[in-house]
Amino acid sequence: AMESSKYPEAAFLAAMTASATHEVRNVLAIIKESAGLVDDLVEVQGAAGRLDPEKVRKALERIGLQVRRGADLLTHLNRLAHTLDQDLSTVELNQEVQQLVFLNQRFARQKGQQVLFEGSQDEQQLQVNALHLHMLLSAATRCCLDELPEGCKVSVGVLEEGGSAVVEFGSVDGDDLPEASTDCAGWSELEALSDSLGAKLERSPGAYGVRILFSKEPRG
The missing domain is CATH 1.10.287 (Helix Hairpins)
Known part of the structure; x- marks a missing residue:
């Protein structure tokens, strides 16, 4: 790992x-x-x-x-x-998540799964360490994929909520699956990466979901 x-x-x-x-x-x-x-x-x-x-x-x-x-x-x-060019850079979250989905498709296909992107209509600008952002998003994707049986689809959506930019991971087939465990295998890694980015990590309602909330305030 x-x-x-x-x-x-x-x-x-x-x-x-x-x-x-x-x-x-x-x-x-x-x-x-x-x-x-x-x-x-x-x-x-x-x-x-x-x-x-x-x-x-x-x-x-x-x-x-x-x-x-x-x-x-x-x-x-x-x-x-x-992403190694700068420790802190301004990124557009939809673009970063779309890139994440593209680069993680092979990992999903190895288990007969698929990752789908659901973008936000509005741009979501963040000031973050771009490499650590990709590490966090990939770890969250892998967390969902690891929990799900073969053939499932994971949606990765971007939305704005109360002044935060949110990336929401969930199973498209969640309603038809048993309830997920509280923590996935890589949860400690997710928490550490979230903390390093000043993001909030939580389980989303329903089965097999992860939500990551990013403050849109510039970081000092």
Whole structure:
């Protein structure tokens, strides 16, 4: 577990980098396979004068989709790396949570699960340590995923409540599941990360929920 590492920040970045680069390898494998299919179609069908344009178009669409996916992965990974630039920075919470959801999908898929983003209509600006924010949000996501059975979906929503910006984690299928335990396996890590950011951590009503409340006042 990341909390047991002597260098938790490095362990977190290493885990996220390993996951993202694994995804990029998958992207490249699919592009290679699709390019090989196009090559085969041109060589075999083209030589016979009966090239199927629809098959070529579908293969090229698949390549284009994977190129965009690979670019998104690298963009999000690059942004995560830049969280080290400053100890305190101004971030927009919807954007950070969207990045979190994107980078954590592989961890969810390994258990047949899915993470969904539900954004706020209004921007939610915070002044925080951006790396510790991502560590906290990822730990909360993992807390929910670890408790849930295979095939479940976790929603991560951003909202404003009484002058605080709130990130709310919950199971989409919560009503159909038994009541969650009071604390998840990584609860102590969540509490420590919340304290370091001056955030308030609580269990949300209903099953399998976590709420994190951030003050929108500038930190000194």
